[in-house]
Structure formats: C-alpha cells, structure tokens
Amino acid sequence: MAESMKGLKRSHRCTELGTANVGSQVTVMGWVQKRRNLGSLIFVDLRDRSGLLQIVFDEKDVGADGFEKAGKLRSEFVIAVAGRVEMREGAVNENLATGEIEIRAEQLRILSESETPPFPIEEDIKTKDELRLKYRFLDLRRPNLQRNLMLRSLVANSARQFLADEGFLEIETPILIKSTPEGARDYLVPSRIHTGHFYALPQSPQLFKQLLMCSGYDRYFQIAKCFRDEDLRADRQPEFTQIDLELSFVDIDDVIDVNERLLAKIFRDAVGVEVPLPIPRMTWKEAMDRFGSDKPDTRFGMELKDISELVKGCGFGVFTGALENGGSVRGINADGQGKMPRKKIDALVEFAKGYGAKGLAYLAINDDGSYKSSFAKFMTEEELAAIVKALEGKPGDLLLFAADKNKIVWNVLGALRLEIAKSLGLLKKDEYKFLWITEFPLLEYSEEEDRYVAMHHPFTMPMEEDLDKIDTDPGAVRAKAYDITLNGNEIGGGSVRIHQDDIQSKMFEVLGFSKERAEDQFGFLLSAFKYGVPPHAGLAYGLDRLVMLMAGEDSIREVIAFPKVKDASCLMTGAPGTVEEQQLEELALEIAKQEMKSDVDKDFH
Structure with a gap:
C-alpha cells in the first residue's frame, strides 16, 4: 500500500551527502536499487538522479513495523527514509561517491510499489534497443542516460548564459510556417480553417532569423526545435534541436571569434575540457585533398x-x-x-x-x-x-x-x-579535435535535377573575389560559408548572408528560380530586403550531435529523452498513429487506399 509524504520533506539528494554530514538528521527519497537482508540488518541501495546511497535498517532504530516494511522492499519501489548519517561500519565502497557513509534509518515510507522491470536499471546493460525504447521511462532511470541528459542541460544553460552576456537576445520563431520545398522534405500540418492548405514544420529558423536582423535586433539566438522528414541514421532524428545564432554588421572572423569563445565556455563548464583557441581553419579544397572529407577527423x-x-x-x-x-x-x-x-x-x-x-x-x-x-x-x-x-x-x-x-x-x-x-x-573519445572548414563551393551540380543547387541555401554570400565567375564558371565560385567540425563530425555550420538585391537576384537566376517562383517561396523575405537590410551572418549547432560527442556516445538517441527509431516511429507511445474519421472530416482529408500489387504484377512492372 502506497503511503503519503505528509510531514516528510526531502533534505538532500543521495550524493549531496558526505562525511561532513555525519551525525546529521536527513531525509532522502528515491528508488530502491537493491535490497540485502542479513537477518538482523537490512541494507538497501537507494538511487536518485545524483547516484547511490546505502541505507541500513535495524529494528531497534526503525521499529518492528518499519523493519517489516523494509523486508518487503523490492527493486524500483519508491521510498522516503528519515535517519542519521553515519560512517560505514563495514568496508568503504570506493566506487561510490557516498562510499564512506550510510544512513541509519529511523523512519521508512513506501511511496510507491513497482512491478519487476523488464530489464535491470543499471549502467551499460546489453538489453535490445527495441525493449529499451518501448520502456523508455525506465531506460531513462539508468545512470548513464541520466548523466547524458544532465550534461545536455548543462550545455544548454552554459550556451544561454554566454550568449546573453554577449548581448544576444533569445527570441522564439514560429513552428507553423509556410513550406519551402528546397532541401529535405517538410513535415506538413493540414489547416482546419484554410481547407486544402498546409503549414510546414520548420527545418530551421533560417528565414525568420534573417528577418529579425532586418528588424534591427542585432544579435539573436534560440534553442530551436527543427524537423526534417528524411531517412534516419545514428546521428539523425526527424525532430532535433539547434543552438541557432544570427548577428548583424559582422563578417566571417567576427562570427568565428564569438563561436570559438562559446565552444570554449561550453566545454569548460560541461566536461572540464579547455579548448585551445584559436581553433585551426582549413579550406574545403584542402580538407578534401588531404582527408577526402569536408568534416575531417584529425585525431x-x-x-x-x-x-x-x-x-x-x-x-x-x-x-x-x-x-x-x-x-x-x-x-x-x-x-x-x-x-x-x-x-x-x-x-x-x-x-x-x-x-x-x-x-x-x-x-x-x-x-x-x-x-x-x-x-x-x-x-x-x-x-x-x-x-x-x-x-x-x-x-x-x-x-x-x-x-x-x-x-x-x-x-x-x-x-x-x-x-x-x-x-x-x-x-579516442576523450580527445577533442576541432577544425573550421571554410570556402565551400557555393554551388554543386545535381545530375538528377540537371542544374546547379545551393550547397548550403540560396541566401549564402559568394566570396567577393569570385563574383565575376558566377555566369562563366558557377562551380568554381566559393561561398562565405563555414562549418565547425569535431572529431570528424560537423557540429555546426553557417554563412555570411546575401544582403544586396543584385547578388540575390543573380543567385536565384543561377539556381534556376524564376522571379515568380522566388516571389512565391520567399516573397516576405525579399520584401523585407527592400527596406534597409544590414550585412548579417549566422551559424547553427546541432545540439544533439554536440552532446553525443561530449558524452562519448555513438548515437544521438542516447542524449535525447524520447527519441524515434529508424522508421521515425516512437516505440513507447506508438506515434505516428491513426486519427478518428471526424478529425479527418474537419480537415477535409481522406486517406487514399494503396492497393498492394500481386507478385505477378511486380514481375511485369
């Protein structure tokens, strides 16, 4: 029977206690990791997000009822314990932060009982990913995942503090936006009010952050949710998080300077690593020639x-x-x-x-x-x-x-x-080799589309000395673009943006955009550019990928609380799911029935 917390208030997390607290009366709460019954004494390892702490139950301290309750404790029961901090009478456990102390229990309450979990709540278990993700709420109790998510929180808070101190304003941009089909597939959201029309979920806040520069906000940042309907890999998810920045009245060196100092602070705060500054730079051409990659691993x-x-x-x-x-x-x-x-x-x-x-x-x-x-x-x-x-x-x-x-x-x-x-x-996962890659090609030729496409996006500024090649040799034009890489992974990328009308028009022309199409897709941005636009540049980090590397993990699923699997589904909630017919009717939508071809049809087609 679950009991109430009434009258008890947690005084400490488990590992907030140490030898300095010996003799103190404390109250701790958490999950039972394991119980050992030695007859006259019962030992319980109590776990919370900070770590483990040993509790000792002795009938003369906790009373007959309390001792009987302690004997019923099982793995993952949630309990509250009031008692006195003492030095351990037995051997010190050097593997635990609290290995020199224990709590001699004087009061026990069972706040919640638990069924036997489908896998052990332990570090580095070999359970199949499918089972872990189905019971993600249990998986998230494991110490390594809790460390990862606490690290992620540290990184986000460190970035926020640095950027605020540097004069950046945190401004939220919309989640329901207009679809711009260049690049990866958009996730679409049907509108109930505007029948037959759709919102898209943003692949990035790119256009809006440029508009904020046009509006005079000077320095913007956002820890932004972004969405891409694309095939997944170990370091990709359909929804992901960016640390997104944009600055006015700057050039490449200004953006690189503030971002190097940002990275140095994040790594110092979150993992105690000093990043040597300045971070080396290498042109795209040199990186390809020396390493065969535009995100070279230089370890x-x-x-x-x-x-x-x-x-x-x-x-x-x-x-x-x-x-x-x-x-x-x-x-x-x-x-x-x-x-x-x-x-x-x-x-x-x-x-x-x-x-x-x-x-x-x-x-x-x-x-x-x-x-x-x-x-x-x-x-x-x-x-x-x-x-x-x-x-x-x-x-x-x-x-x-x-x-x-x-x-x-x-x-x-x-x-x-x-x-x-x-x-x-x-x-080596504990070695961090940063590298800036600069001077990317502005355009790359797509055999599939038989035209040049933007290597980054249509608003990337060409290098001024290459402008005269844009008509005669578009493939040779370099961009004022830059990526920051770490151990062979791109963790961030950005560029100086085009702010001159004539260069933007030329860029659209080279990319095969008619004036009508450019107006249809980006009209609101082009309109803003008619009213005084400052030179501006920006960069966005993949927060998930950055934390993955800092945590020494091989997949971003290990640093996201509730990730999707390869087919973009959630094994825990069952998303995506079907909806009721009434909801479809309100949206004027009908699900098309896809007929399966017979084996004979497949052979002929």
Whole structure:
C-alpha cells in the first residue's frame, strides 16, 4: 500500500551527502536499487538522479513495523527514509561517491510499489534497443542516460548564459510556417480553417532569423526545435534541436571569434575540457585533398596523397583510364599494416565499393623492402619507388589506392581511412579535435535535377573575389560559408548572408528560380530586403550531435529523452498513429487506399 509524504520533506539528494554530514538528521527519497537482508540488518541501495546511497535498517532504530516494511522492499519501489548519517561500519565502497557513509534509518515510507522491470536499471546493460525504447521511462532511470541528459542541460544553460552576456537576445520563431520545398522534405500540418492548405514544420529558423536582423535586433539566438522528414541514421532524428545564432554588421572572423569563445565556455563548464583557441581553419579544397572529407577527423594522420602526376604514363590501365576521364589517383598509407591478411584486404575492397569505387589497388611493403601488390607487374621499379616515396612508405606499411573521378576518390579514401583507424583503435573519445572548414563551393551540380543547387541555401554570400565567375564558371565560385567540425563530425555550420538585391537576384537566376517562383517561396523575405537590410551572418549547432560527442556516445538517441527509431516511429507511445474519421472530416482529408500489387504484377512492372 502506497503511503503519503505528509510531514516528510526531502533534505538532500543521495550524493549531496558526505562525511561532513555525519551525525546529521536527513531525509532522502528515491528508488530502491537493491535490497540485502542479513537477518538482523537490512541494507538497501537507494538511487536518485545524483547516484547511490546505502541505507541500513535495524529494528531497534526503525521499529518492528518499519523493519517489516523494509523486508518487503523490492527493486524500483519508491521510498522516503528519515535517519542519521553515519560512517560505514563495514568496508568503504570506493566506487561510490557516498562510499564512506550510510544512513541509519529511523523512519521508512513506501511511496510507491513497482512491478519487476523488464530489464535491470543499471549502467551499460546489453538489453535490445527495441525493449529499451518501448520502456523508455525506465531506460531513462539508468545512470548513464541520466548523466547524458544532465550534461545536455548543462550545455544548454552554459550556451544561454554566454550568449546573453554577449548581448544576444533569445527570441522564439514560429513552428507553423509556410513550406519551402528546397532541401529535405517538410513535415506538413493540414489547416482546419484554410481547407486544402498546409503549414510546414520548420527545418530551421533560417528565414525568420534573417528577418529579425532586418528588424534591427542585432544579435539573436534560440534553442530551436527543427524537423526534417528524411531517412534516419545514428546521428539523425526527424525532430532535433539547434543552438541557432544570427548577428548583424559582422563578417566571417567576427562570427568565428564569438563561436570559438562559446565552444570554449561550453566545454569548460560541461566536461572540464579547455579548448585551445584559436581553433585551426582549413579550406574545403584542402580538407578534401588531404582527408577526402569536408568534416575531417584529425585525431590521426593517414592523409591522402595525390599521385596522378607520377602515374600518368604508367602501364596500369586503371590509373591511366581514370586520369583520361578527368579523375585522379590518390592513396593512403596504413602505417604498419603491411602484413594484413589478403582476406582483410579483400574486405576493405568490398568496403570501398560501397562508397562508389570499382575496386581498390594495394601495395604492401615487405620487411626486406620488396613489394606485394595488385598492380606492380604493370609498372617499372622506378615508378613503384616514386609512389612509395610519395606516400612515405617504409617496410611493414600497406598502401591503398583509388582511381576515379575526384568525388568518388575522396569519398572512398575518406571513408577508408576512418574504417582503418576505427579497426586499429586510433579514435579516442576523450580527445577533442576541432577544425573550421571554410570556402565551400557555393554551388554543386545535381545530375538528377540537371542544374546547379545551393550547397548550403540560396541566401549564402559568394566570396567577393569570385563574383565575376558566377555566369562563366558557377562551380568554381566559393561561398562565405563555414562549418565547425569535431572529431570528424560537423557540429555546426553557417554563412555570411546575401544582403544586396543584385547578388540575390543573380543567385536565384543561377539556381534556376524564376522571379515568380522566388516571389512565391520567399516573397516576405525579399520584401523585407527592400527596406534597409544590414550585412548579417549566422551559424547553427546541432545540439544533439554536440552532446553525443561530449558524452562519448555513438548515437544521438542516447542524449535525447524520447527519441524515434529508424522508421521515425516512437516505440513507447506508438506515434505516428491513426486519427478518428471526424478529425479527418474537419480537415477535409481522406486517406487514399494503396492497393498492394500481386507478385505477378511486380514481375511485369
């Protein structure tokens, strides 16, 4: 039978008590982690969000009724205990923050009983994710998840404090907005009042924060909920949170300066790590050439080397064919992996094919300096020696090569260096390597749409020195855009925005927007730009991804209270669900019945 708290008031959380409290009368409340009945004494480990505390029940202190109640306690019962803090009589538990003390109970109330939970409420359990997420309210009691969510709160509070001190105003922007179909799919919300019309949930507050700059608010921030209807990965969710910023009368260096200091404060406050400032910068082109990625992990080397010039006249058709098609030949040195078994090399070849490679060439340097290679027979000794020298090869090393269009070569070797580093244990989670990536291409060509699309968004400012190329060579125009990366992950990105009419019109023209379409989608912003718009720039962080990296987790689900699974459903609540017919009628909606094709139909279609 559950009892009332009446007359009892919690005085401390479990780990707020220590040796300084010995002799004090205290009241603690929480969940029973486990109970040990030794006959004359009953020991209970009490848990709350701060940690564990040992309670000792002795009949002479708690009375016969209290001792009997203590004997009925089970895992996850919620209890209140009043008693006296004492030094432990038994062995000190050095694994607990409260390992030197215990509470000798004088009063016990069972506030709530519990059924046996479907999995243990313990650190690092091996329970299947599906079961954990179905009972997420229990999963969230586990110490590691509670630490993660407390860390997330610390990060958000630290960011808020810093930005407020720097003169940023916290302003909320709308959740129900107009759909702008550029980019990822919008989540749509039907309007009951405006039949046949829909709101969209925002993919970011981008347009509204630019409007706030037009309205003179100067420095804005928001910890904003955003939504994207896209396929999920370990670091993606259909709803996610951004720390969103925008500043007026600034250029790239100003944005980078304030954000470096913001990151330094967050890491100092939340995880006690000092971020060395200034954070290094690297252009997009250099990052792709050296690491095959625009979010390079610089915790280890294994950089890409371009050997195109060395092999352009060689007898190996794979290399020369790639060069004739306008591609390149590049390689990486897997230091000390020259004795890798052929089976593992074949597995790396298959891995590379998953990133678009037709194959992977390799050259292992034996201890005596001789080579074991998939292509050595097509080359002269001089050519092989030049390649080995270019990759700084030495006896015991394994050199791996990709030959194709630049984009494929970068993708393949960029992924391969990470895969090898992972297998060799080179990725330390307690090491934080930040890097700014700058000078992104403004546009990228979409084969699917047969036109240029914005690499960031249509309001990104081109670099002034590249403006004259926008008609003649759009692919060569660099953007005033910048990403902040951490350990091979993009944690934030932004740009200087276009604030001049003529450049914005040219940008829409290059992207294939008619004046009518631009007006239809962005008319309210373009209208605001007619009334005096300041130069402005901004940046947004993925809060979930940032906290994931700080917590040393591999998935953002571990730092979000109630996440979705891969198909964007919630295993705990059953969302998304069906709605009643009356609700559909009010919205003038009808669910289309999708007929399943028969197996015969599938064969013919």
